[in-house]
Amino acid sequence: MSSADFLIQGIIRAFELIFSLNPYILSITGVSIKVSGTATILATFTAILLAFAISFLNFRGKQALVTLINTGMGLPPVFVGLFVFLMIVPVGPLGFLDIVYTREAMILAQYILITPIITGICLASIKAVPQSIIETVHTLGGTQKDAVIETLKEARFGMITAILAGFGRALAEVGAILIVGGNIAYTGSVGGIGEGLSKTRTLTTAITSETSKGDISTSIALGIILISLVLSVNILANYFQRTD
Amino acid sequence: MAFGNKEVLRNINFEIKEGEIFALIGPSGTGKTTFLRILNFLEKPIKGEIKYNGMKTPGVLDTRRRMSLLFQTPAIFNKSVFENVAYGLKVRGIEKKIVEKKVNEALNIVGLAGMENQNARTLSGGEAQRMAFARAIVYDPEILLLDEPTANLDPANVTKIEEIIKRIRNERRTTIVLATHNIPQVRRIADRVGILLNGELIEVNSKDGIFSKPKDARSEAFLKGEMIY
CATH class of the missing domain: 3.40.50.300 (P-loop containing nucleotide triphosphate hydrolases)
Incomplete structure (x- = not known):
């Protein structure tokens, strides 16, 4: 078999797996979306609160917090994974949570990874609202609260883009969740693949393990789903950027 | 100053x-x-005071x-013409019916009646200035x-x-x-x-x-x- 045939066979088998709604593939996709979705929701709440506080309130350590967020935007995922792992192992300070190799640990790692990203983009969106908008609110008789509300409304599309960027980053991330989640599938075999349903296995971590096992068609199927999801998120983000 | x-x-x-x-x-x-x-x-x-009706400002x-201040280049909210003009009334908590009436009145004065639903950021320079004028006078x-x-x-x-x-x-x-x-x-x-x-x-x-x-x-x-x- 030539390398081209091998690839074509792999792609055909990948589409078969996707369109037959293979339970193994579906369970992995489900875990990916659940883990990244939950992390994004939690990170969004924190990020909006942080962006609001930094933009509108004066407090000690504000500049240090901004520096921390900026640094956090470039955190290497494996470092975050290692950090969270050391926190949650039985002898670690958060060992009592007993969440090593669970989806909760993966959510925690992704939360740490994407909160600075969402906060940073939200901050930039708020900062981009012209001072003249705030002054206009005041000249028309609005209060400081009205000015804050109007600023957030003006920055809304940028903030939605921030959330989508965070979700996209979480979906595509592999290093941190591999360390804290362990890439675990239940024992057994579903859909003729020889693996059980996913426990902590996501699209990205599954691609690494399936490729190392030599199951290229499953890897391609997972890759197609991952790319489709990330692409959809990016198309949405672009739509909101254009709307702004 | x-x-x-x-x-x-x-x-x-x-x-x-x-x-x-x-x-x-x-x-x-x-x-x-x-x-x-x-x-x-x-x-x-830095120094001095402004009196309003001969008295210190309350x-x-x-x-x-x-009062109202209209800037040389008005800042336009990313909303419809109606919502932009209605803004000053809304922050004053004016009833919806009155808001509608006053906004329509103001838009008539500035010659923008019929453009209520248009996004204000798509207006031309002259229209934007007239819309800002309507926004400034809508609450008398x-x-x-x-x-x-x-x-x-x-x-x-x-x-x-x-x-x-x-x-x-x-x-x-x-x-x-x-x-x-x-x-x-x-x-x-x-x-x-x-x-x-x-x-x-x-x-x-x-x-x-x-x-x-x-x-x-x-x-x-x-x-x-x-x-x-």
Whole structure:
């Protein structure tokens, strides 16, 4: 078999797996979306609160917090994974949570990874609202609260883009969740693949393990789903950027 | 009034009469905008006070809600024309029915009726300025502060804005302070004129007085266009 045939066979088998709604593939996709979705929701709440506080309130350590967020935007995922792992192992300070190799640990790692990203983009969106908008609110008789509300409304599309960027980053991330989640599938075999349903296995971590096992068609199927999801998120983000 | 070490305005002491169109003229960068911003509490003077109806201003929000400031380049909210114009009424908690009535009235005055649902950021420069005008007059302010409201507009829009200014004053008795360096415009619509030069109010006079017999030689030079800045 030539390398081209091998690839074509792999792609055909990948589409078969996707369109037959293979339970193994579906369970992995489900875990990916659940883990990244939950992390994004939690990170969004924190990020909006942080962006609001930094933009509108004066407090000690504000500049240090901004520096921390900026640094956090470039955190290497494996470092975050290692950090969270050391926190949650039985002898670690958060060992009592007993969440090593669970989806909760993966959510925690992704939360740490994407909160600075969402906060940073939200901050930039708020900062981009012209001072003249705030002054206009005041000249028309609005209060400081009205000015804050109007600023957030003006920055809304940028903030939605921030959330989508965070979700996209979480979906595509592999290093941190591999360390804290362990890439675990239940024992057994579903859909003729020889693996059980996913426990902590996501699209990205599954691609690494399936490729190392030599199951290229499953890897391609997972890759197609991952790319489709990330692409959809990016198309949405672009739509909101254009709307702004 | 100073920014850093630079003094922007000094020795400003005059009265603006109820229901008049008071034109504040002077070259660019002389402090006209800063003066309007002080009147609207967007800037705080280092010294001095502003009296409203002969009394100390009751409070920033209360006083500000009796007036409106229209910027040279208006900031447009990313909303419909209707929502932009309705903004001042909404922050005052005005009932929805009244808001609709007043917004429609204001849009009629500025000639934008029928454009309520359009996104305000898609308006042309002249339309945007007229929409901002509607937004500024919709809650019947007692004082209207206008900062170069016709700068950058084509002659047709200039005429429209001037007509609106005169109509608002005549129908509502709104006191209007107009900062401009457009001398022909001052001739057309102002009642009284103040000349601001290098941050100093050098003369306050009636329109006729200032153009026929200015009290200060610098006023005459400015009005004749002989002053080099």
